[in-house]
Amino acid sequence: MVVVSPSLFAKLRKLSRKYLRHGFRDSLKVFVSGGSGGNGLPKFGGVGGKGGDVNVIAKEEVTLDDVYKKNKSKRYVAESGRHSSHNFILGVAGENNNFEVPVGVTLYDENGKKIGELNNGGEELLVARGGLGGHKKNGYKGLPGISHNVRLDLKLIADIGLVGFPNAGKSTLLKAISHAKPRIASYPFTTLRPNLGIIEYKDFRQISMADLPGLIEGAYANKGMGHKFLKHVERTKLLLMIVDINGFQLSPQYPHRDCMETIMLLNKELEMYDETLLSKPSMILINKMDSEGAKEKFIEVKDKIRNFSDFVKDYSNEEMRPENPIKFCDIMCISAKESSSDVAMVKEKLRHLLDVFAELEESENDSKNMYDDLKKNMQVKGPVLV
Numbered sequence: 250m251v252v253v254s255p256s257l258f259a260k261l262r263k264l265s266r267k268y269l270r271h272g273f274r275d276s277l278k279v280f281v282s283g284g285s286g287g288n289g290l291p292k293f294g295g296v297g298g299k300g301g302d303v304n305v306i307a308k309e310e311v312t313l314d315d316v317y318k319k320n321k322s323k324r325y326v327a328e329s330g331r332h333s334s335h336n337f338i339l340g341v342a343g344e345n346n347n348f349e350v351p352v353g354v355t356l357y358d359e360n361g362k363k364i365g366e367l368n369n370g371g372e373e374l375l376v377a378r379g380g381l382g383g384h385k386k387n388g389y390k391g392l393p394g395i396s397h398n399v400r401l402d403l404k405l406i407a408d409i410g411l412v413g414f415p416n417a418g419k420s421t422l423l424k425a426i427s428h429a430k431p432r433i434a435s436y437p438f439t440t441l442r443p444n445l446g447i448i449e450y451k452d453f454r455q456i457s458m459a460d461l462p463g464l465i466e467g468a469y470a471n472k473g474m475g476h477k478f479l480k481h482v483e484r485t486k487l488l489l490m491i492v493d494i495n496g497f498q499l500s501p502q503y504p505h506r507d508c509m510e511t512i513m514l515l516n517k518e519l520e521m522y523d524e525t526l527l528s529k530p531s532m533i534l535i536n537k538m539d540s541e542g543a544k545e546k547f548i549e550v551k552d553k554i555r556n557f558s559d560f561v562k563d564y565s566n567e568e569m570r571p572e573n574p575i576k577f578c579d580i581m582c583i584s585a586k587e588s589s590s591d592v593a594m595v596k597e598k599l600r601h602l603l604d605v606f607a608e609l610e611e612s613e614n615d616s617k618n619m620y621d622d623l624k625k626n627m628q629v630k631g632p633v634l635v
């Protein structure tokens with residue numbers, strides 16, 4: 250367990266904000282405007298060209314930072330349609346303005362209404378339609394295109410999301426299990442932006458793991474660094490919680506939380522942020538088992554974690570108690586830093602769990618499809634009421 254003095258903590262926070270400004274961008278506001286339609290030509294019944302559309306196209310390997318750097322004005326305006334003329338009775342349409350965005354982006358309009366999301370490379374979304382060209386019915390006056398501000402909101406798409414309090418060893422595990430090179434240090438908030446690592450297996454199978462900045466109590470209400478990144482957990486298939494067997498203390502003016510309290514508080518933070526996160530499959534790793542007295546501490550907590558719902562139910566401090574205790578599908582105690590065999594075991598376990606969940610999901614979909622087919626058949630062949 251590491252304790253940070255208030256002055257160092259203040260320095261770290263300052264540093265972190267500066268670092269963040271240059272670091273990971275997961276939201277970007279842009280202005281998009283479809284081109285205006287060209288005017289028609291009343292004398293000859295000519296139709297003006299349609300204004301170009303603005304489309305976003307999802308591309309792997311593009312980051313929101315790339316999007317910003319490529320066009321710092323953050324304005325995307327499509328070309329206007331040409332007016333109808335003697336030579337071109339049908340005005341030429343304006344060119345579309347297409348720009349690339351990262352896979353995993355959700356787009357919102359100015360009122361926060363979702364326009365759509367792009368979850369696969371090559372997917373395309375229209376964000377500003379160009380105006381129609383002028384013709385007889387609109388008095389030959391070309392119409393303006395749609396213009397508005399759009400927010401691009403990026404959520405990482407990773408198979409596994411690592412969640413834990415600061416200093417629990419998330420980055421240490423990511424480094425040990427993948428080729429990622431996250432920063433690791435003995436003070437909280439070492440990780441200031443999400444890191445993505447790819448776990449590779451001998452048969453070339455790849456599993457992605459996102460290491461997120463540490464959560465703290467009150468994270469759901471925007472405390473600390475982790476809240477900003479909780480949204481990245483939404484799209485992961487498996488939550489991997491990491492807890493220090495020795496517990497956690499943010500700084501001397503904050504209470505020390507032991508291992509069980511840390512688990513409850515993490516559970517509560519996730520619940521307060523978004524209850525549906527708790528229905529995701531989750532596994533828990535109790536880390537730093539090489540530290541002094543860890544084995545004795547683990548013997549004490551092992552059954553409590555196994556029967557976590559009962560433990561939570563009987564826990565007296567209501568403030569710390571989550572409403573919906575997480576059901577962990579597996580518990581492992583490890584030393585992410587010192588034991589490569591522990592890390593290898595985690596690696597195999599994660600693969601196994603993801604496979605099991607994928608199979609379950611598939612069979613659920615199959616039975617749902619079967620039910621839908623059955624219903625369709627019933628509608629076709631079922632008895633007719635007269």
Ligand SMILES: Nc1nc2c(ncn2[C@@H]2O[C@H](COP(=O)(O)OP(=O)(O)OP(=O)(O)O)[C@@H](O)[C@H]2O)c(=O)[nH]1
Pocket residue numbers: 413414415416417418419420421422432433434435436437438439440441461462463464536537538539540583584585586587
């Ligand atoms: N003894 C011991 N120390 C560990 C172990 N795993 C990580 N540590 C140490 O714990 C400290 C924090 O590790 P990190 O991996 O940076 O922790 P983190 O959870 O990523 O922390 P944040 O990025 O601040 O949220 C470092 O000094 C690590 O060397 C372990 O298994 N045993």
Ligand SMILES: [Mg+2]
Pocket residue numbers: 419420421431432433439440460462
């Ligand atoms: Mg870290």
